[in-house]
Amino acid sequence: MSRDHDLERRELLKLLVTLPVGLTVGCQLGGPESADRSTLLSPEESLSRLIQLLGPWPEAERRAAERFAERFLAAPHAVGPYLPGSSELVQSLAGRFPAEVFGIQEIVLEDLSPPERELLLNLVRQIYSLIEVRFHVAGEPAWGLCPEDRLRHTLAPNPR
Numbered sequence: 713m714s715r716d717h718d719l720e721r722r723e724l725l726k727l728l729v730t731l732p733v734g735l736t737v738g739c740q741l742g743g744p745e746s747a748d749r750s751t752l753l754s755p756e757e758s759l760s761r762l763i764q765l766l767g768p769w770p771e772a773e774r775r776a777a778e779r780f781a782e783r784f785l786a787a788p789h790a791v792g793p794y795l796p797g798s799s800e801l802v803q804s805l806a807g808r809f810p811a812e813v814f815g816i817q818e819i820v821l822e823d824l825s826p827p828e829r830e831l832l833l834n835l836v837r838q839i840y841s842l843i844e845v846r847f848h849v850a851g852e853p854a855w856g857l858c859p860e861d862r863l864r865h866t867l868a869p870n871p872r
Contacts, residue, residue: 752803753803754803755795755799755800755802756785756795758803759781759791759806760781762835763777763835764781764814764815765815766835768815768840768849769814769815770815771814771815780844793838794831798831801827804828805832851869
């Protein structure tokens with residue numbers, strides 16, 4: 713019996729000795745500055761990040777996407793369904809994507825919880841229903857600007 717007790721005691725001591733190392737490594741890998749987790753953003757920053765990820769803007773148009781996100785956030789009727797009611801959900805959803813990613817091409821919806829999936833789909837529907845985004849996707853000039861080619865309406869849409 714004393715031999716079993718010594719064996720259990722040794723295992724416990726091994727565990728206790730390695731605990732500080734495990735905590736240090738775990739904190740470094742799972743900390744907010746690691747590659748697999750983005751820094752904690754405010755709800756507004758998180759929503760802006762989601763808009764930039766989901767929109768039709770390529771990397772070259774990053775500034776246009778940022779300006780669009782600023783205008784979106786400034787419109788209370790556009791932000792109403794997401795902030796402040798779903799702030800935590802918006803933050804957790806934005807935290808799923810690495811900070812350096814811009815204009816994501818594909819999202820696996822099965823990996824998301826039902827509330828996250830619903831919020832994401834609603835945001836995509838809302839973004840792509842806006843006339844500014846629809847014109848951008850169709851390759852049309854911005855709303856209110858006249859096309860340079862007066863016969864543009866006779867041509868096929870410009871694919872992007």
